[in-house]
Structure formats: C-alpha cells, structure tokens
Amino acid sequence: MVVGILLAAGAGQRFGGGKLLAEMANGQCIAEVACRALIPAVDRLIAVVRRGDEALAARLAACGAEICVAVDAQRGMGASLAAGVAQAPDGDGWLIALGDMPLVASTDSTRVADALRGGALIVVPVADGRRGHPVGFAPRFLPDLLALSGDAGARALLSKYSAEVVEIPVGDARRWCDVDTSDDLAVARALFKQS
Template sequence: MAQITGILLAAGASRRFGGDKLSYRLPNGSAVAEQACRNLAQAVDRLVAVVRPGANGVTAMLEAAGARVIVCEDADNGMGASLACAVAASADAEAWLVALADMPWIAP
C-alpha cells in the first residue's frame, strides 16, 4: 500500500477575509486550520503543513494537531510555491493528498 502524505496549505495571507481566518473559532471551539488539519490527518499516513513566515500561532496550532510544519519563504508567490515547498519537504512520499487549511468541513 502506498504511503500517502497529506499536504495542508496554510500559507495564505487571508487578505479577503480581513484577518487571521485560520485561527477563527468554529462553533465546536476548534480553530479553522486546526479542524482541517485533524480531518486530513485521519486520511493520510503523515502530514505536512505549509505556513508563511511569521505565522507562529498557526505553526504552534498545527504542530499540536500533529502536523510537521514547513515555513515557505516564497509564500507570497502563491499556492504553487507553497505546494512546491511541501513536495520538496516530503519527496520520499509515494503519493500526496492536498487540502486547504481554510476548509474545515472536508470530512476525512
């Protein structure tokens, strides 16, 4: 069976949201990114989350939820740059499953 690495993309700037949407609390008390991370973790063998530089709070939250966190220095170049950072950091994976940290309702 293939070893599947989950990639959680969490390096966006939340410009349209107007604030830190990944830390926004859901009705169940979990933060948006925390819930997305936990859901993805249930579906993969290991998990890599990509954050932007300076996202210390999100980094701590995702590490506590079980992710290996990678800081993408090129996050301002877009989602493709974040995806490339994650793939490079998990190049030994046999397959990847990509999810977005601002989509907490995607079930495992």
C-alpha cells in the same frame, strides 16, 4: 506512504487577515479542524504556513502535523504547495488539502488517499457534478508539483494530465465550503454544527 499537504500559508486578505485562526463552533480554529480531518487519511501530514505565523504553526503542530514554513508564500498557493511537497519528495503520493476548508470529511479524504494507494495517478473527489478537495497525486508528478508557482495551485496539472484523472464520487459538495470572508465563516460554522 501517502503524505498529506495542508496548505495554510495564505494571507487571508479578503477575510481581513488571520482567517485560519478564526474559531469554529467547537473552539478549534479553521485550520485545526481541517488538519484533524485530514490526519486519519494519510501516513504523514505536513502543514505549510507563512513565515512569522507562529501561532498557527503551534496549533497545527499540536494536532500532529509537521510544519513547513513557505518562505516565498507571497508567490501564491503553487509556491506553498511546492514547498510542502519538497519536504517529502520520497512520498508514495501526496494528498493536497486546503487549510481554509474545515468541512472536508475524513472519509472523503481517505477515499482519495486509498485510490492513490491503489495505483491511481491523479485523484479528485466529485459531488453534485463538480470537483473538490483534497486532490491526490502519484509520485510520477513530483517534478510538476515542485515546479508550481502562482495562485492557481495544481489546477493546471489537472488540465495538462486530464487523461490520468480518476474521479471519486463523494457525498456532499457543501463540504468544500472555503472560508474567504466573514460570511463564509458564518456558513461554515452553521454547517459544522450540523455535521
């Protein structure tokens, strides 16, 4: 059972707050689009949200995600990731995705998840010479994932266990456009209309 962990607990300070509820071209919010694209790739999906973010939690639950409230989300992405993994410690692997990346293709996420199912230990999609998202981790890394904190997320694990990383070629690095500012949102909306 590969478990998707959708990280949607950021404060969105550079955006001015509330970025994950910003609407895409189809009327769904950023996090909803990311959630709906991740669901086909995983057997279970957990969306990690901040305490008090009931509107976002309701929209993600309506998409089919289980909700995990990260009570210490202010400690950074690592803490939110650890909270999500802690809700499914018996998973056969975890697919870590970002709620502010609405353009990641379901097919790309499925390829990463399938590599985990096939026995890969850490899986990273690669396009145009750079690594992207989502990133997959096998059960062996449960203690490392539960110990994460700070803003770096799981990046340190990719360095620490670099020999275990399997890179999966995918089509287009533009799909990793993350929405941090209103300009990013305009770019994401334009790319979304093209897809």
